[in-house]
Each structure stands twice: as C-alpha cells, then as structure tokens.
Amino acid sequence: MARIRFRDVRHAYPPPKGQEPVYALNEINQVWEDGGAYALLGPSGCGKTTLLNIISGLLTPSEGEILFDGKEVTDLPTSARQIAQVFQFPVVYDTMSVFDNLAFPLRNRGMDEKLVQQRVEQIAEMLDLTDNLKKRASGLTADGKQKISLGRGLVRSDVNAILFDEPLTVIDPHLKWQLRSKLKELHQQVGVTMIYVTHDQVEALTFAEKVVVMYEGIVVQVGTPVELFNHPRHTFVGYFIGSPGMNVLPCSIDGGQPVFGKNLLNIESRIKGQLQGKLEVGIRPEFVEFSDDGIPVKIEKVEDLGRYQVLTLTHESEIIKMVMAEDQTVPSENPRIQFDPHHTKIYCDDWVVEEAVNE
Amino acid sequence: MIRFNKWLVPTLYILFLMLPIYGLLSMSFKTTNEILGGFSFFPQEFTLANYKVIFTDPTWYNGYINSIIYVVINTLVSVTVALPAAYAFSRYRFLGDKHLFFWLLTNRMAPPAVFALPFFQLYSAINLFDTHIAVALAHCLFNIPLAVWILEGFMSGVPKELDETAFLDGYSFWRFFIRIFIPTIAAGIGVTMFFCFMYSWVELLLAKTLTSVEAKPIAATMTRTASSSGYELGLLAAAGSLTIVPGAIVIYFVRNYIAKGFALGRV
Numbered sequence: 001m002a003r004i005r006f007r008d009v010r011h012a013y014p015p016p017k018g019q020e021p022v023y024a025l026n027e028i029n030q031v032w033e034d035g036g037a038y039a040l041l042g043p044s045g046c047g048k049t050t051l052l053n054i055i056s057g058l059l060t061p062s063e064g065e066i067l068f069d070g071k072e073v074t075d076l077p078t079s080a081r082q083i084a085q086v087f088q089f090p091v092v093y094d095t096m097s098v099f100d101n102l103a104f105p106l107r108n109r110g111m112d113e114k115l116v117q118q119r120v121e122q123i124a125e126m127l128d129l130t131d132n133l134k135k136r137a138s139g140l141t142a143d144g145k146q147k148i149s150l151g152r153g154l155v156r157s158d159v160n161a162i163l164f165d166e167p168l169t170v171i172d173p174h175l176k177w178q179l180r181s182k183l184k185e186l187h188q189q190v191g192v193t194m195i196y197v198t199h200d201q202v203e204a205l206t207f208a209e210k211v212v213v214m215y216e217g218i219v220v221q222v223g224t225p226v227e228l229f230n231h232p233r234h235t236f237v238g239y240f241i242g243s244p245g246m247n248v249l250p251c252s253i254d255g256g257q258p259v260f261g262k263n264l265l266n267i268e269s270r271i272k273g274q275l276q277g278k279l280e281v282g283i284r285p286e287f288v289e290f291s292d293d294g295i296p297v298k299i300e301k302v303e304d305l306g307r308y309q310v311l312t313l314t315h316e317s318e319i320i321k322m323v324m325a326e327d328q329t330v331p332s333e334n335p336r337i338q339f340d341p342h343h344t345k346i347y348c349d350d351w352v353v354e355e356a357v358n359e
Numbered sequence: 360m361i362r363f364n365k366w367l368v369p370t371l372y373i374l375f376l377m378l379p380i381y382g383l384l385s386m387s388f389k390t391t392n393e394i395l396g397g398f399s400f401f402p403q404e405f406t407l408a409n410y411k412v413i414f415t416d417p418t419w420y421n422g423y424i425n426s427i428i429y430v431v432i433n434t435l436v437s438v439t440v441a442l443p444a445a446y447a448f449s450r451y452r453f454l455g456d457k458h459l460f461f462w463l464l465t466n467r468m469a470p471p472a473v474f475a476l477p478f479f480q481l482y483s484a485i486n487l488f489d490t491h492i493a494v495a496l497a498h499c500l501f502n503i504p505l506a507v508w509i510l511e512g513f514m515s516g517v518p519k520e521l522d523e524t525a526f527l528d529g530y531s532f533w534r535f536f537i538r539i540f541i542p543t544i545a546a547g548i549g550v551t552m553f554f555c556f557m558y559s560w561v562e563l564l565l566a567k568t569l570t571s572v573e574a575k576p577i578a579a580t581m582t583r584t585a586s587s588s589g590y591e592l593g594l595l596a597a598a599g600s601l602t603i604v605p606g607a608i609v610i611y612f613v614r615n616y617i618a619k620g621f622a623l624g625r626v
Binding site: 014053056058077078079083084085087089091093094095104105108149152 | 525
C-alpha cells in the first residue's frame with residue numbers, strides 16, 4: 001500500500017503528422033491518500049483512462065513524475081509496481097479455468113498454493129463464482145467474465161492500489177448495484193486504495209469518499225460528494241454533477257452584485273475589484289424558487305418525476321431549470337423566481353470567484 | 360419443387376467438382392494400356408500396381424519426402440517470423456506502419472516466375488542449390504507476408520487489455536507472449552499454417568527450378584510423363600491422387616477455423 005503522488009504530470013499521445021501534440025493530461029498535481037476510495041469522474045475523452053494507465057505504468061507520462069510513498073516510480077515497469085487494474089471490457093485468459101484465472105496473479109508472485117486456494121475461494125464466494133471455478137473461463141457469459149476480471153483485480157491483498165476503469169459497463173443493472181456495494185464492503189475490510197473511473201455520477205457518488213472531477217485533461221475539483229454539490233469550483237462540476245445540472249447564466253457585476261438580465265441578484269457577499277473575462281452566475285435548480293418579486297419568467301415545460309417536478313423556464317432567451325417538490329403548485333399568472341443567495345455563485349472564465357464565498 | 364431444387368443444385372455442383380478427382384482416382388487403379396485404350400468409368404482390370412511402384416521406387420517416394428521436408432521447414436519459418444511481426448503491426452503505431460503493412464502484400468503481386476532466375480543464381484552462388492532449405496526460403500518470400508496478414512487479423516481480435524492485464528499480473532513480455540498470447544490465437548496460427556502449407560505444397564515453378572536430384576519435389580517428378588518403359592499414365596494418376604492426401608489431412612484439422620479466417624477478410 002502506498003500514497004500515490006503525481007507531480008506536474010503531463011501526457012500527450014503522439015500527434016498525427018505535422019500537428020502540435022494535444023495534451024490528454026495537463027499539469028496534474030494530485031495526491032491519492034493511502035487507503036482512500038476515489039472516484040474519477042468526467043466525460044468520455046477527458047483523460048481518465050490515461051491517468052489510470054500512468055499510475056499502473058502502462059503509459060509513461062511525457063512530463064512529470066509519479067511517486068509511491070515518496071519513491072519515484074515513473075520509469076518502473078508495470079509488473080514491478082504492484083498495481084491491480086480492471087478494465088471496462090472483460091479480460092480473461094481463455095485457455096485457463098476460472099480458478100486458474102483468479103489464481104494467476106497470486107501464483108506469479110510465488111504464493112504458497114494452499115494460501116492461493118484459500119484466497120481464490122474467498123474471492124469466488126464474494127463474486128458468486130464458486131459454482132463456476134472448475135469451468136473454462138471462455139465458456140462464461142460477458143458478466144461472468146467481467147466478474148473474473150474483477151476477481152483477478154481483487155485477489156491480491158498486497159497491492160499498492162486497485163484501479164477500476166468503468167468496470168461495471170457490461171454488467172446487468174441489478175447486479176451492478178450489488179457488485180458496487182461488494183466493492184465498497186471490500187474496501188472497508190482491506191483498506192487498499194481504490195480508484196474507480198466512471199462517467200456515471202451516481203456510480204461515483206455512491207462508491208467514493210472523494211470524487212475527483214476531470215475535464216479536458218485537468219482535475220477541476222476534488223471533494224466529497226456534498227462539497228461537489230454545494231460548492232462546485234468550476235461550471236463543469238456544477239453542470240456535470242446533479243440532475244438536472246446547475247444553471248449557468250451570463251451576468252455582469254454592478255457595485256459588487258451580479259446582474260442577470262436587468263435583475264440585480266442578491267448574494268451573500270460583495271465582489272471586490274474588477275473581474276476580467278466571461279462572467280457567469282451559477283445556481284442549482286434545487287435553489288430556485290417562486291417568489292412574488294424577482295425575475296419574470298415564462299414556463300415552458302413541467303416534468304413530473306415522481307418525488308419532484310422539473311420545470312423548464314425561460315427568461316428572455318436564457319433557459320433556467322428548476323426543481324420543485326411534488327406538492328407545490330405552479331403559479332398561474334406572471335410567475336417570478338428568485339435564487340437562494342447562499343447558493344448563488346459567480347464564475348469568471350468558468351472558475352468560481354472565491355471571494356464571493358469567503359467573505 | 361423448391362424443396363427439390365434446394366438439394367439438386369448443390370448436388371450437381373458437388374458432382375461437377377468431384378468428377379475430375381474421381382477420374383484421377385479411377386485412372387490410378389487402371390493399367391496404362393487400359394487408359395490409352397479408351398474411356399471407361401470404372402477400372403476394368405482393378406490394379407494396385409501403380410501405388411506399389413510409388414511406395415517402393417525411391418525416385419517416386421523421395422519426391423514426397425522432399426516436398427514434405429521443405430513444406431514443413433517453410434511453414435515453421437514463416438509462422439515463427441510472422442508472429443512477432445504481426446504482433447508489432449497489431450499493437451504498435453510506428454512511422455510508416457500502414458505503408459509497410461500494405462507493401463508486404465505487393466510481394467504477392469508478382470508471379471513466382473519473376474523470381475526464379477535471380478533465386479537460381481543466388482542459391483547457386485552460395486551452394487544452396489538443390490537443398491530443401493533453398494526451396495523453403497524461396498517460398499518464404501510469399502508465405503511470410505501472407506502469414507503476417509492472417510495473424511494480424513487474429514491478433515487484432517484480441518483486446519490489448521489482455522496484454523496489459525498480464526503485465527499487471529506480473530508477467531514479462533516474452534512469458535506473456537508464449538504462455539498466454541500464442542495459446543489465445545492458436546486457431547489463427549492453425550489457419551496460417553494451413554495456408555502456408557498449401558501454398559508451398561502446390562507451388563511448382565520455384566521448387567522445380569531450385570532443385571535437381573537431392574531435393575526434387577513430387578510435382579517435378581510428376582512432370583516426367585514417359586520413361587524407358589513408355590507412357591506411365593497409371594503411375595502418374597496414382598502419384599496425383601496421393602498429392603491430395605496431405606492437404607486433405609491438414610484441412611481436416613483447421614476446418615472449423617478457416618471460416619473465421621475468411622470472416623476477418625484476411626485469407
């Protein structure tokens with residue numbers, strides 16, 4: 001087990017002829033604490049898998065270094081790093097039985113056969129594979145195979161970290177839930193660092209203690225699910241986490257207060273000084289409410305999602321989403337809304353303006 | 360009527376295909392005089408004498424042995440060389456990889472006759488003329504590109520995560536390649552070996568040019584239609600029938616995988 005540290009890591013894949021390299025990862029400085037359960041969340045193509053492959057050593061970063069417990073491992077080969085990794089699609093050694101597949105990482109490290117037996121049975125039990133241990137791995141269904149992949153990742157207890165690269169994509173929804181709680185349970189038992197890549201926010205928020213949100217090759221925010229929800233540091237986090245995502249609306253600043261359209265917004269603090277760049281105000285749909293005086297809007301659509309309703313409103317050409325409890329009613333005439341001042345945030349060039357929060 | 364047609368057309372087709380083979384087989388059981396005397400569908404005087412000659416006369420059976428030796432050498436060399444090459448094409452991106460991959464095929468665009476003369480001169484110069492290795496190496500010119508193409512298709516069907524997982528699980532590259540990767544693509548190797556075998560087995564021109572006595576292939580022996588005892592058509596038919604046997608045996612073993620090779624579009 002180890003504390004994994006990224007120091008100024010950048011990575012670019014070889015570009016097509018005559019083009020400038022595009023960095024898949026840009027300036028990552030990140031510490032993965034020993035024993036943490038992390039989720040790496042972001043849209044497809046934001047560099048999540050690249051980051052994982054750099055940890056496991058399948059890729060060597062173009063710049064920067066990786067440290068395990070303060071020791072540099074940037075050039076160490078994969079097999080020397082003691083990392084387990086589970087990929088999106090099942091990888092099994094077709095020619096071996098399920099048992100041999102699970103035992104493979106242990107035997108390669110010269111583990112005593114008795115202990116191997118014990119450990120494999122334990123993992124098979126956990127993943128419901130006990131009945132299949134004798135079968136050839138190639139005969140199993142896709143989710144059976146993926147369970148083997150997972151099992152092979154989990155079977156060693158002496159690894160530095162276990163990396164999951166969207167491991168539950170091919171698994172049935174009801175089984176997904178079950179496996180995810182098993183992973184969490186295992187994390188609590190063993191306490192090994194786990195990094196779980198996903199683009200599904202529900203998966204990330206239920207699995208992890210800390211969520212690392214990535215966007216276009218940079219880490220935009222690291223935090224607990226609650227922090228990400230209440231204090232998105234970047235408009236992308238606000239937009240990506242939560243359903244529906246945060247409303248991000250253009251604004252200007254007048255006397256330290258944000259102005260949206262022609263409406264002065266009330267926020268907790270004053271913005272000091274001049275801000276250069278694209279100014280936006282961010283408000284989660286949960287913190288928008290109807291009021292007697294406020295921003296006049298037009299109601300475009302009301303969706304009833306059972307426990308709550310999602311309203312689509314427009315003010316001039318801007319679309320605002322709003323979440324309302326089921327028992328509330330929509331005002332029939334001249335609806336006006338206001339934003340909760342505690343949860344209204346100002347963003348400058350997509351990054352939150354910190355002063356607004358601190359003062 | 361439709362049900363009837365369903366098997367009628369294939370049956371006719373198969374009969375049509377089998378006819379020359381049947382002709383060859385039935386001829387091989389006839390005496391040369393009977394063959395020269397006129398056409399008959401069944402042998403009038405059934406004889407195994409032709410086969411007896413082939414299995415006892417060294418000039419005949421050595422032809423088979425020579426052919427099998429160079430075919431086997433060629434198949435082994437081709438597959439051994441093509442395996443790492445195909446792996447490189449399927450797993451790595453390097454400068455000019457696509458062009459090189461296509462260029463491999465251009466070796467197959469020239470007829471073998473083009474190479475007969477240079478090969479003859481080359482092998483004579485280094486004293487390889489009339490050896491099995493000469494023919495085996497000459498056939499590599501065509502078989503290695505073919506093998507690389509077929510194997511690359513099968514290898515690309517294996518996700519590269521398999522390689523990565525094996526490294527994560529503690530295998531070195533070569534251990535992975537030999538212990539895991541090769542068994543995984545065993546079917547592809549079987550198909551590749553079959554095609555190398557068949558090509559080398561039926562190729563006549565280079566084999567004949569590069570040999571005289573010691574390594575003379577059966578096909579070259581068969582071009583001798585007359586000997587001191589006159590025409591030997593029965594003997595030729597028997598020899599011809601026997602040349603089909605090795606191919607039939609090999610195809611039996613890879614019959615289930617050939618379709619997969621075709622489906623990959625590489626065969």
